[in-house]
Amino acid sequence: MRAVPTKPLSVDDYRARVGALIRATPVTLLPLEHCVGLVLGEDLVSPVSLPPFDNSAMDGYAVRSVDVATPVVELPVAEDIPAGRTDVVPLLPGTVHRIMTGAPVPPGADAIVKVEDTDGGEERVTINATAAPGTHIRRTGEDVAQGATVLRAGTVLGSAQLGLAAAVGRADLPVHRPVRVLVLSTGSELVEPGEPLRHGQIYESNSALLAAAVREIGGEATVLRFVPDDVTAFHERIAGHLDKVDLLVTSGGVSAGAYEVVKDALTGQGVDFVRVAVQPGGPQGSGLFQGLPVVTLPGNPVSVALSFELFLRPALLAAMGHQVIHRTRVKARAAAELRSPSARRQYRRGRLEGEVVTPIGGPGSHLLASFAAANCLIEVPEDTEVVAEGDLVTVLVLDASR
Known part of the structure; x- marks a missing residue:
């Protein structure tokens, strides 16, 4: 008989449990094109100055100001200096050099006259x-001095940061490797999208949802075709994959009824099945199976989406070196009444517009x-059973633009 906890775990306690389970990924060198969204693992010190030489900020003429x-x-x-010319001839008194933007300023010149101020x-x-x-001259090291730290460890690498890395001559960077997640859905009722449905069947959506959620935060997801409610089929399906990933995430098969294949397959194998004081998504499981971290989620799609948001997303971001791992939380006025079960933290889907949040569904x-229409989650605390219209509530912002 399975042991049932007398008291569900709190959301915060279970989040901490999952966070402790998932290990930090190693720092590895990756080409710049593979570093988008990843976290820099070491300080980046510039081996060059930017600009690396005095250069012209304008198309025009290099002159001596006294002339x-x-x-x-x-x-x-006396000379033409296009961008990229390396054999720059010194400027003699009483002469000028025609010069293009970005070209090196010749020795002897101390100013640039833009072409618009000449007859060309x-x-x-x-x-x-x-x-x-000094007019229209970009000085050596004006942007970056040689030996300066230009990016700190822990920086999330976007387009500007990768452009800077390339500008100082780096073709690769030491980054926290993307976390590798194996995704498996379970349930005999599931059918592959695109195939015909029979009565009593549903299309399998959890693996698409989970894989996309992992990829959205910079992780790598491998999806295994779902398995029926059969323990042998479950073990056969994951065999050969566990040593290639950092985490196994399953959906379905963890509740208290019959045909709970994940619970049947992993009970006594290092995975603990618990209830969390949350709605939706109470049945959860986590632990080490053959040394691999495993997190087992309920089967209903909103429970899967919410469980990822609350428990997996912050743990995976932390494992990849991110400093900011939680969604932005703001206060808003509820546009309608909400009711929540006692002693459970409820999360309702909503649309946040300004300082007002409207529940959806x-x-x-x-x-x-x-959930697909929501841009936020409304958090109703464990000690609150009714939120009246106009009450202040805490909102987790899902829209990255806010």
């Missing part, structure tokens, strides 16, 4: 403006359409 001290002067053009001449040029020393764990 253009009067507003209108005509001077010979190629052999001789009439200059119609004066230029103080009911509390049922099968109502996936309302």
Whole structure:
């Protein structure tokens, strides 16, 4: 007979249990194109200055400021300096060099006159403006000094950070490797999307939901085709995959009834099955199976989505080196009354507009359409059974733009 806990675990206690189970991923070198969204594992010190040499900020003419001290002067053009030229000839007094944006400033020049202030001449040029020393010159190290730390360990790498890494000459970076998650749904009633349904069957959606959720935060997901309610089939399906991943996540088969294949297959194998004081998603399981972290989720799709948000998402982000692992929490006024069961923390789907949040759909764990339409979760504490219209509530923001 299975032991049933006399008191469910709190949401916070179970979140901590899952967080402690999932190990930090190692730091490894990856090419820049594979680092988007990952976390830098070590400080990045620049081996070069940016700019690496004094260069022109404008298309125009490199001059000596003393030679253009009067507003209108005509001077010979001694050299052309396009961007990328490396054999820069020094500028002699009484001459100018035509120069392009980004090209190195020749020795002897101390200013750039932009082409708009000239007649654009190629052999001789009439200059119609004066230029103080330093005008339109980008100085060596003006942006980054050689030896400076340009990115700190723990930085989440986006387009700007990867552009900076490339600018200082890095083709790869030490990053926390993406967490590798094996996803398996269970249930004899499940049918692959795209196949015909018979009465009593439903399309399997949990693996698509979970795999996408893992990938959205920078992890890697491998999906195994779902298994029926058969213990032997369950073990056969995961065999050969466990040594290639950091975590196994299952959905379904963990409740108190018959045909609970995950519970039957993993009870006594290092996985503890518990109840959490949350609605939806009370039945949960976690532990080590053959040394591999395992988290088992309920089967209803909203329970799966919520369980990922509450328990897996923060644990996976932390394992990949992220400092910010929780959703933004704000206060909002409830646009309608909410009712919640005693002694359970309820999460309702909602739409947050300004400082008002409107519940979407009911509390049922099968109502996936309302989850897809939501941009937040409304948190109703364990000691609250009724939220009146207009009451302040805590909202977990799912929309990354807020």
